[in-house]
Amino acid sequence: MPPERNTTDAWMEPTDEELYRRMRKGDRGAFAELYERRGPSLYRYALHLSGSHTAAEEVAHDVFLRLIRPDAGFDPGRGPLEAYLYGMARNLIRVMRRHQSVEGAGDPAAEHNILGDLIRNERTAALYAALRELPHQYRDAVILCDLEERSYDDVARLMGCPVGTVRSRLHRARTLLAARLQPLSISSGVTAR
Numbered sequence: 001m002p003p004e005r006n007t008t009d010a011w012m013e014p015t016d017e018e019l020y021r022r023m024r025k026g027d028r029g030a031f032a033e034l035y036e037r038r039g040p041s042l043y044r045y046a047l048h049l050s051g052s053h054t055a056a057e058e059v060a061h062d063v064f065l066r067l068i069r070p071d072a073g074f075d076p077g078r079g080p081l082e083a084y085l086y087g088m089a090r091n092l093i094r095v096m097r098r099h100q101s102v103e104g105a106g107d108p109a110a111e112h113n114i115l116g117d118l119i120r121n122e123r124t125a126a127l128y129a130a131l132r133e134l135p136h137q138y139r140d141a142v143i144l145c146d147l148e149e150r151s152y153d154d155v156a157r158l159m160g161c162p163v164g165t166v167r168s169r170l171h172r173a174r175t176l177l178a179a180r181l182q183p184l185s186i187s188s189g190v191t192a193r
Helices: 016-024 028-050 053-067 081-099 114-120 123-131 134-146 150-157 163-187
Strands: none
Touching: 016 028, 016 081, 028 053, 028 081, 028 123, 028 134, 053 081, 081 134, 081 150, 081 163, 123 134, 123 163, 134 150, 134 163
């Protein structure tokens, strides 16, 4: 009887870092797989940060365009590739804010979808504005935990900190958001019980 083969090794997905290494060696399939794997979540993250579909698309594409440049700067010793991609997205949004308004005004994609309608809603717009004003570590905790519905362990890995720190930042962020949004609740006739 021949020895049993471990078939799970054949079915294991390559890590982001392995795809990155293969991509750097010219493997276009590895780049496509990495883009397919991380592109949608980067788009959603950029959308939550910017409130604009157009800005989110641009940021998600720019992150990958920068990743293929020879001076991409990713160092696996400093953390996971996914965290590096989120950091690049966050920095691109900051640059965009400095150079132009990314409020979503005139965004044709936002005019014909439900999320665009919700963003234009006064309370939702106020929430996004308050979210954008949070320090980035608090904002990232809210976006990744509450909006992206990622686990605390996953967010801790992405943010490069202990799970307790994620919980603490999330609590602090929610407190800050509640304080910033309280005047809106009072002015719209909502009372606390």
